[in-house]
Amino acid sequence: MMEPAYATRNSQLAIRNSQFSLPQRVRILDIQTDNYRTKTFVLDASLDAYPGQFVMAWLPRFDEKPFSLVNADPVTLMITAVGPFSRLMHAKQPGDFVWLRGPFGMGYGVEGAGKRLALVGGGYGVAPLHWLARTQLGVAASVTAVIGARTGEDILYAERFAGLSSVAAVVTTEDGSRGIHGRVTDALAPLLERGEIDAICACGPHGMLAALEKLGQAHGVETQLSWEAYMRCGIGICGACEFEGKVLCMDGPVLGTTWQA
Amino acid sequence: MSILQTPFLNHILPTPLVLASGIWGTTVSLLVRAASTGAGAVTAKSCGPVPRAGHVNPSCVAWEHGLINAIGLANPGADEEVGLLRQAQAELAPLGVPLIASIFAGTAAEFGDVARIVAEARPDYIEVNISCPNVSSEFGEPFAANPQSAAEVTGFVAEAVAPFAIPVIVKLAPNVPSIGRIARAVVEAGADALCAVNTMPGLLIDPESGQTILANRSGGLSGPALKPIALKAVYDARRACPEIPIIGTGGVSTGQDAIEMLMAGATAVGVGSAIYYRGGDTLSLIRDEMLAWMEAHNVPSPDEIRGLSHRETLYTSNPTGAPIPHAH
Numbered sequence: 001m002m003e004p005a006y007a008t009r010n011s012q013l014a015i016r017n018s019q020f021s022l023p024q025r026v027r028i029l030d031i032q033t034d035n036y037r038t039k040t041f042v043l044d045a046s047l048d049a050y051p052g053q054f055v056m057a058w059l060p061r062f063d064e065k066p067f068s069l070v071n072a073d074p075v076t077l078m079i080t081a082v083g084p085f086s087r088l089m090h091a092k093q094p095g096d097f098v099w100l101r102g103p104f105g106m107g108y109g110v111e112g113a114g115k116r117l118a119l120v121g122g123g124y125g126v127a128p129l130h131w132l133a134r135t136q137l138g139v140a141a142s143v144t145a146v147i148g149a150r151t152g153e154d155i156l157y158a159e160r161f162a163g164l165s166s167v168a169a170v171v172t173t174e175d176g177s178r179g180i181h182g183r184v185t186d187a188l189a190p191l192l193e194r195g196e197i198d199a200i201c202a203c204g205p206h207g208m209l210a211a212l213e214k215l216g217q218a219h220g221v222e223t224q225l226s227w228e229a230y231m232r233c234g235i236g237i238c239g240a241c242e243f244e245g246k247v248l249c250m251d252g253p254v255l256g257t258t259w260q261a
Numbered sequence: 262m263s264i265l266q267t268p269f270l271n272h273i274l275p276t277p278l279v280l281a282s283g284i285w286g287t288t289v290s291l292l293v294r295a296a297s298t299g300a301g302a303v304t305a306k307s308c309g310p311v312p313r314a315g316h317v318n319p320s321c322v323a324w325e326h327g328l329i330n331a332i333g334l335a336n337p338g339a340d341e342e343v344g345l346l347r348q349a350q351a352e353l354a355p356l357g358v359p360l361i362a363s364i365f366a367g368t369a370a371e372f373g374d375v376a377r378i379v380a381e382a383r384p385d386y387i388e389v390n391i392s393c394p395n396v397s398s399e400f401g402e403p404f405a406a407n408p409q410s411a412a413e414v415t416g417f418v419a420e421a422v423a424p425f426a427i428p429v430i431v432k433l434a435p436n437v438p439s440i441g442r443i444a445r446a447v448v449e450a451g452a453d454a455l456c457a458v459n460t461m462p463g464l465l466i467d468p469e470s471g472q473t474i475l476a477n478r479s480g481g482l483s484g485p486a487l488k489p490i491a492l493k494a495v496y497d498a499r500r501a502c503p504e505i506p507i508i509g510t511g512g513v514s515t516g517q518d519a520i521e522m523l524m525a526g527a528t529a530v531g532v533g534s535a536i537y538y539r540g541g542d543t544l545s546l547i548r549d550e551m552l553a554w555m556e557a558h559n560v561p562s563p564d565e566i567r568g569l570s571h572r573e574t575l576y577t578s579n580p581t582g583a584p585i586p587h588a589h
Binding site: 021022023025056058060061063064065097099101232233234235236237238239240242244245247250251 | 283284285286287288290291293294306315317318319320321322323324328330332335465467469470472474476533534536537540541
């Protein structure tokens with residue numbers, strides 16, 4: 001049979017299928033306390049996803065919020081108690097349920113092997129970076145983690161990074177109570193000046209990401225930045241998460257830029 | 262000059278594709294992005310008399326055959342919207358892509374008030390959203406539900422914007438017994454064009470919790486499931502109003518879908534939920550697929566096929582390359 005000169009409808013409509021497009025109920029297997037306001041939830045589910053993508057977590061008749069994946073197999077979420085939804089999650093016990101849809105969005109797209117990577121996490125922005133570090137072991141030439149927060153109490157996942165022997169981990173705090181006294185950019189700038197970094201992968205507050213973007217631009221170093229936003233539909237259509245012309249739940253949350261030196 | 266150029270009231274749209282209301286219309290940069298990637302006109306998110314936060318999440322999810330949403334008309338209110346519309350208008354003008362402002366309100370008279378405020382921004386068109394299914398708990402039956410209320414709203418808006426000479430598009434609901442009667446009623450009340458259709462009311466239940474998935478409980482169906490419903494709405498509206506421009510909206514995801522919508526009688530074609538299925542380049546994909554379809558079928562202009570399904574003349578593809586016989 002002859003192929004039509006134009007593509008058929010079915011081939012055009014290759015559905016961008018998320019594995020869970022409707023919320024799926026999953027059991028909480030384990031809850032780890034990370035600091036005074038942050039817990040990590042290990043769930044009885046696995047997703048085909050990659051670092052930097054996110055899921056929508058739903059508690060029926062309450063609310064639904066976006067969370068970066070800490071891991072996809074098993075699905076793991078870091079939740080900091082900052083509002084009613086996260087406080088309700090903190091009241092959950094292993095064996096309780098949460099509903100997920102996803103994975104959504106574009107994660108870190110570190111192209112090519114042999115790069116010297118800086119992974120930079122501010123506050124709970126560190127969530128996706130430990131998984132990213134593990135996927136880059138043996139692929140990247142080197143991985144340096146810079147973990148920053150306001151105070152030592154707010155530092156998250158430093159121990160997890162310490163468990164990766166080939167990753168150099170640096171801690172910074174704004175009050176100097178732990179690690180280097182200063183911000184993540186203070187720790188990163190000397191590495192960039194010495195030409196020791198090829199790409200920056202980061203997640204954290206917008207101010208921190210804007211500062212990293214400037215640094216990357218100044219040194220001609222690729223940046224992969226995960227911009228936090230409130231996702232409403234999570235699937236690219238409502239426009240609630242627009243940032244500089246990008247729909248963060250679809251084009252991002254990680255936006256990559258290759259800067260010319 | 263592209264063969265897709267589409268006369269629509271007082272403008273010539275660069276393509277017949279219209280970014281539907283509620284999709285990406287929240288910011289100037291996204292309206293411009295749609296306009297520069299294939300849209301021939303763009304619709305801003307509906308705005309009402311006062312700011313609304315919209316409904317709690319989940320407010321939009323994908324199911325097997327489409328999407329369902331109850332965003333709940335989240336918007337900054339008409340006064341704030343004027344600034345966004347002004348800036349959008351300024352940035353869209355060089356692209357030759359008209360801006361459609363979209364409005365809703367709680368009473369027929371209030372529609373006129375909102376239209377008067379929004380008109381200050383001089384949008385190219387004002388779309389009157391009398392058919393959003395997601396605010397009925399507050400506002401009762403949608404105005405689109407019967408010819409009298411639909412016409413009453415249209416009359417207030419037409420009167421309010423008459424001094425500004427802004428054409429009025431009325432967006433119709435699919436879930437009515439006779440869309441043709443409503444279409445005719447709003448045209449008689451002053452509508453310059455129609456948009457058919459809004460989303461179709463529906464509800465999803467999560468069996469594990471026994472609860473509705475949408476926080477608003479019910480929402481509006483869009484995407485592939487809506488296409489046959491929208492085709493019938495456009496078909497019926499075209500029969501009722503042979504001379505009125507119609508934006509056919511509902512489930513158009515491919516160029517072939519858009520062609521079908523034109524054949525049903527649409528003047529232009531709304532695109533929205535397709536962006537979920539096909540990503541950020543959806544509008545340009547659909548545009549290019551329309552051109553490919555037309556080339557493959559030796560259709561020199563959309564005019565050749567617009568309303569074709571209303572004529573008793575079979576369309577036959579002509580592989581010899583000779584122009585197709587006019588079916589008028």
